[in-house]
Amino acid sequence: MTGMTIAEPGEGKNTLLAVEDLTVGFRTARGYADVLHAVSFRVEQGRTTCVVGESGSGKSVTCQAILGLVPRNGRRTGGRILFAGMDLAAADEATLERIRGRGIGMVFQDPLGSLNPLHTVGAQLRETLRLHTDLSELQRQKRALDLLAMVGIPEPEQRLASYVHQFSGGMAQRIMIAMALACEPQLLIADEPTTALDVTIQAQILDLLNRLKAELGMAILFITHDLGVVAEMADTVVVMRHGRVVETGPAARVLSAPEAPYTQTLLAAMPRLDVAAPVYRQRSAR
Numbered sequence: 001m002t003g004m005t006i007a008e009p010g011e012g013k014n015t016l017l018a019v020e021d022l023t024v025g026f027r028t029a030r031g032y033a034d035v036l037h038a039v040s041f042r043v044e045q046g047r048t049t050c051v052v053g054e055s056g057s058g059k060s061v062t063c064q065a066i067l068g069l070v071p072r073n074g075r076r077t078g079g080r081i082l083f084a085g086m087d088l089a090a091a092d093e094a095t096l097e098r099i100r101g102r103g104i105g106m107v108f109q110d111p112l113g114s115l116n117p118l119h120t121v122g123a124q125l126r127e128t129l130r131l132h133t134d135l136s137e138l139q140r141q142k143r144a145l146d147l148l149a150m151v152g153i154p155e156p157e158q159r160l161a162s163y164v165h166q167f168s169g170g171m172a173q174r175i176m177i178a179m180a181l182a183c184e185p186q187l188l189i190a191d192e193p194t195t196a197l198d199v200t201i202q203a204q205i206l207d208l209l210n211r212l213k214a215e216l217g218m219a220i221l222f223i224t225h226d227l228g229v230v231a232e233m234a235d236t237v238v239v240m241r242h243g244r245v246v247e248t249g250p251a252a253r254v255l256s257a258p259e260a261p262y263t264q265t266l267l268a269a270m271p272r273l274d275v276a277a278p279v280y281r282q283r284s285a286r
């Protein structure tokens, strides 16, 4: 594999992803401006890190930079992105493509916009597996079926022949998760994956992600503006504002005793978040 492998003396042995001093700027009609300012955080193996912040705080650009998908008018001007010891910021495009296919799975807010409407769900899963694994045709068919069953799609055999528009929003998001997990990634990046769903379906998708995390031992980098979702998902919380990390720490500590004034403001705007996560579920399911 190309790309630089870096020994990290200070890195914890369970760190899967370390974003260090990441700085990204964009050129627009109004000139050049940095939108990420030396962003640093870690994702541990098998754990969930939630990045939370209001709209425009830089959450999505952070994901794009990790995946090497910053829009053309943007540029990373500093920092390192160490994934399993390799600096993705220094990796070539072929390596990044391989990592995006196999090492890191991605789920976005809009599954209908991310899946191909012209091919059946089965064809898309099989194609992903053909590109990124050595499985035979028969094995790919079986794995596609297993993946749909794993994400809780009823009658998976019939559903493999369906097109994405034939699924409800929640079911389409399950398909997107199946696609993202097809090659057994070590890390799943989920950028507001439940924002477009109603609260009951949202809770089901969060449950699914938590179950898959436990079953597969993968790490999750979860992007959200919703502290209720953070309470459901996070082991570690990264709070962002205006392109900067203003606070980071274990979820239990950040949610119960936030240190940054901005985190305190976010929590104060979130009634009853001081009570435990299951209460959020009861409230949201009403």
Ligand SMILES: Nc1ncnc2c1ncn2[C@@H]1O[C@H](COP(=O)(O)OP(=O)(O)OP(=O)(O)O)[C@@H](O)[C@H]1O
Binding pocket: 026, 027, 028, 035, 053, 054, 055, 056, 057, 058, 059, 060, 061, 062, 071, 073, 074, 225
């Ligand atoms: N292609 C682009 N060109 C110029 N500026 C951009 C571009 N993409 C993002 N930005 C700017 O970068 C900043 C961070 O945006 P980003 O989308 O990461 O925020 P976010 O926290 O994900 O917000 P949201 O929850 O609304 O998606 C914003 O000020 C945004 O306007």
